[in-house]
Amino acid sequence: MPSTATAPRRNKSRRDDDAPLIPILARKVREIEAKAQRGKLGPTNRVKFQVIAFLVREERARVKVDDALADGARAELLKRLDGVATILAKTAARDTSLIQLLEVDQATSPVAKRMRRDWLLESGAELAPEELIIADIAPVQAPVVPAALAERQVTPPAVESRMMANPFLAPDLTPRPAETPRRRLDGWELMGPLYKAFETGAGGGAATMELPPLPEADHISPKGLEIMVHQSRLLEAVRAGHRSLLLADEPGLGKTAQSVLAASVADAYPLLVVVPNVVKMNWAREVERWTPQRRATVIQGDGDDIDAFADVFIVNYEILDRHLSWLGAIGLRGMVVDEAHFIKNLTSQRSQNVLALGQRVRETTPGGRPLLMALTGTPLINDVEDFDAIWRFLGWTNGEKPSAELMAKLDATGFTPADKAFYPEARDAVISMGIVRRKKVDVAADLPDKLVADLPVQLDDEFGRGIRDAERELGERMAAKYRRIVEARGDRGQAASLAPGEIDDDIVRLVAHNELEESKAAGTGGDNVFTMVRRIGQAKASLAADYAVQLQRSVGKVVFFAKHIDVMDQAEAHFAAAGVTAVSLRGDQTSAARQQAIDDFNADPEVGIAVCSLTAAGVGVNLQAASNVVLAELSWTAAEQTQAIDRVHRIGQDEPVTAWRIIAAHTLDTKIAELIDRKQGLAARALDGEQIDDDETESVQLAALMHLLRQALGGE
Structure with missing residues (x-):
């Protein structure tokens, strides 16, 4: 009763x-x-x-x-x-x-x-x-694909091949548990008290489940890589059998790597990863880096180019709705939802898609215990009930009452919501289901004091395709000049001794140098290396701004650096639409306005983001109220990038600093990032008195043009 x-x-x-x-x-x-x-x-x-x-x-x-x-x-x-x-x-x-x-x-x-x-x-x-006595209504099983989305479903041809190769899922022979007996708390309304337990911080203490001790050796990481202490302890929990986790670590603490390795430990393949568009490419890179024996495929559009026999399927929220049918039938054994606060609105189709797939994965996994992970540095945006959708996805509640496992934990407390002692015990019970939250300051000893993390993004819209086409045209234009010079020299000089297919580096440098000089004279006219980089920055602007908003909601203040005014304008409009208060530091400001913006950012808790010009705010500015920097556009010099990061990484900074470089994959942006890193290494070697290669003394602009030319000639 x-x-x-x-x-x-x-x-x-x-x-x-x-x-x-x-x-x-x-x-x-x-x-x-x-x-x-x-x-x-x-x-x-x-x-x-x-x-x-x-x-x-x-x-x-x-x-x-x-x-x-x-x-x-x-x-x-x-x-x-x-x-x-x-x-x-x-x-x-x-x-x-x-x-x-x-x-x-x-x-x-x-x-x-x-x-x-x-x-x-x-x-x-x-x-x-x-x-x-109030009986529960028998749940009605919702289909994975709602009727309204049935006509939008696609099945990539490669997926049909995979399903034909193995048309049957492995049978689930796990004995089903007997009917759960009535418990003492069955008659109580418990969802409100559970939310209240977190809203009041009942019992205090960090919201992190008890994790196993550090193992004696790291047997998980691939050769040449090593996981950190806080990552290793979470993976030990997975090894011990934990299968549902709300991983709420702050950005920069390796949630992606932990999830990739957790899937390996749990053998949770095929694995589905649902992510914001801005981090799709990064997820594929992290899968390759931490589990090189596994294959990842990124789903774009209708999925015509996917590897259907991959171990990890990566899809963004915006296109998930058209892939529900085959994803629900392929036999997933694990599911990761990145930036899980995206599903907090239960009435949105996005949330319903994720919850339906999560339920399907639980139903089809033998034993009913798939690996389910919700990743977010901000599980709560507006209200403690933002937990609702995440708890449903993880199977801890169904929105109306706790799961049988959580109910057993609550029942074991011996209290009811009428007792004050119930609330700290209830909070601990939910945390023990799998909430893990670590901050940078908690694991500072394991972190470098400054980390530059690359975040590759895919420019898969018309703008992005136009950029890649323009890069190819620029490369072909220089290649035509290269060939004319080689033909004009005939059997004279070094060109005469080149083997078929071999490239004359001196001519490459000459052509690239002439192109660079012409580009400087032309300014913003025509397609050249400078206009190319500017277009890449414009294409990345909204993706970089969106990531900055996610960071701000996770960790508080963020510094956003861009090179061009139009990119800064785009970012500020995006922040305003997202409800994030931002200040701006630009070159056309008066000294008083500039200092006011700095003071507001450092002292006003309502100001979340400082939008800064790489050239105007890269020196003489103290923004150490933040420990996270977003570099929306790349600089031409390693020193300029370092100066920007050092607005945050300076004396008085109490936390490790992370700089997130947004890099457009498959474009010149990737090469520029590589060149900047090489220049930073050059600076260190020069100070140490080591030998310097001639090609490392070239400007980034010249080296980037030489790269495009070699690519057009088939040399890279």
């Missing part, structure tokens, strides 16, 4: 004796109003809104026909109920999606019924036995 224990009755004034439910409704509606004012109405608060509306109507009808009430008392009670109804109406006006809840005649879900029962018991009402 469910517990019917009630909270101790407070001393009430005489006017509450006739309607003890009204003060409870007044308190609850004020809670809803406060949440709505902060834009934090999650699923539980919406149910609470519905129950209040129903009880107001029910109580109004009771008061009107209660013959024991004097007319004055009845009028007073109706006035107070009108006050509650007025607040409901104002709240619904603020969030119009609530209006439909006001039109519902009664709250019928089990959660709403339990909430109504608990409030009535708190008011001292006597309920019939059938109102005390």
Whole structure:
């Protein structure tokens, strides 16, 4: 039987004796109003809104026909109920999606019924036995592919080949558990108390499950790589059998590597990784780096070019909807959702797609225990109920009640939500399901004091294709000049001694040097190395800005560096649309305006991002309130990049600094990043007095043009 224990009755004034439910409704509606004012109405608060509306109507009808009430008392009670109804109406006006809840005649879900029962018991009402025990509605299994998306489904030809090669999934012979016996907490509404346990920080302490000790040796990393202590301990938990994890480490602590290695430890293949578009290429690179024995494929568009026999399928949120059918049928054994706060809105199609696939993976994995990982540095954006979708994906709750495993942990506490001691115990129980949260300061001893992390992005739109076409045309233009020079020399000089297919480096350097001089004279006219890099920066702007927003929500303040004003303008517009307050440091500012922007960034907690010009803000600026830098565009010199990062990495900085370089894959951008890194190595060697190669003394612009020319000649 469910517990019917009630909270101790407070001393009430005489006017509450006739309607003890009204003060409870007044308190609850004020809670809803406060949440709505902060834009934090999650699923539980919406149910609470519905129950209040129903009880107001029910109580109004009771008061009107209660013959024991004097007319004055009845009028007073109706006035107070009108006050509650007025607040409901104002709240619904603020969030119009609530209006439909006001039109519902009664709250019928089990959660709403339990909430109504608990409030009535708190008011001292006597309920019939059938109102005390509330049975759950048998869940209706939603299809992986909603009817509205059925026509959009695609099946790449390569996937058909894979499924023909193995048309049957391995049978699941795992014995099914017997029906779960009724537990002491089965009759309680528990989702609200679970959210409250986290909202109040009940019990305190970091939200990290107990992890196994560090193993004696690293037997996981491939040769030449080594994982850090905090990464190794999480992987030991996976080795011990843990299969659902909310990994909420701060950016820069290697969540991607931990997930890739966790899949290897758990043998969770095929593995699906759902990510924002900006990090698709990085995920493929990390899979190759940490598990070279596994193959990854990135799904673009309709997936015509995917490797259907790959171990890891990487897809971005925006195109997942057209691949639901075959992904649900291919026999996935694991699923990782990167930047999992993207699914916090349960009404969005994006969230529903992810949850449906997660449920499908649980159903088709032998034993029902796939590897499910939600990665986010910001599991909470607006409200503690942002946990809802993530917990559902991981299988910890179904939105209305905890899973059998979590329910057993809660039941083992020996408390109910009527006990204060329940809340810290409940928080610990949820954390033990698999929440892991580490900050940079927690693992600072394992981190370098400054790290430059490359984030390759795919420019797969028309703009990106245009850039690659322009690069090829520039390379072919220089190649034509190279061939004319070789032909003009005939049998004279070094060209005469070249073997077929061999390239004359002196002529390559000469052609590239002439092209560079012409580019400098032309400025922004025509296609040259400078306009090419500018176009790449423009194409990357929104992707870089989007990543900066994700970082800001994870770690707080972020410094965003760009080279061109139009890229800065694009970024600032993106930040404003995302609701992130930003300041700008540009070359055309007065000294007073510039200093005010710096002070606002360092001192004002509402300012999340500083948008800085590489040339105007790269020196003489202190922005150490941040420890994360986004380099949206690459510099032409290693020194300029270092100067930018050192606006954050300076005396007084308490945390390791991470600089995220956004690099356009398969473009000149990749070569420029490589050249900048080489120049940094050159600077160190020069200071140490070591030998310097001639080609490393060339400018980055010249070296980049030589690369394009060699590529056009078939030499690279």
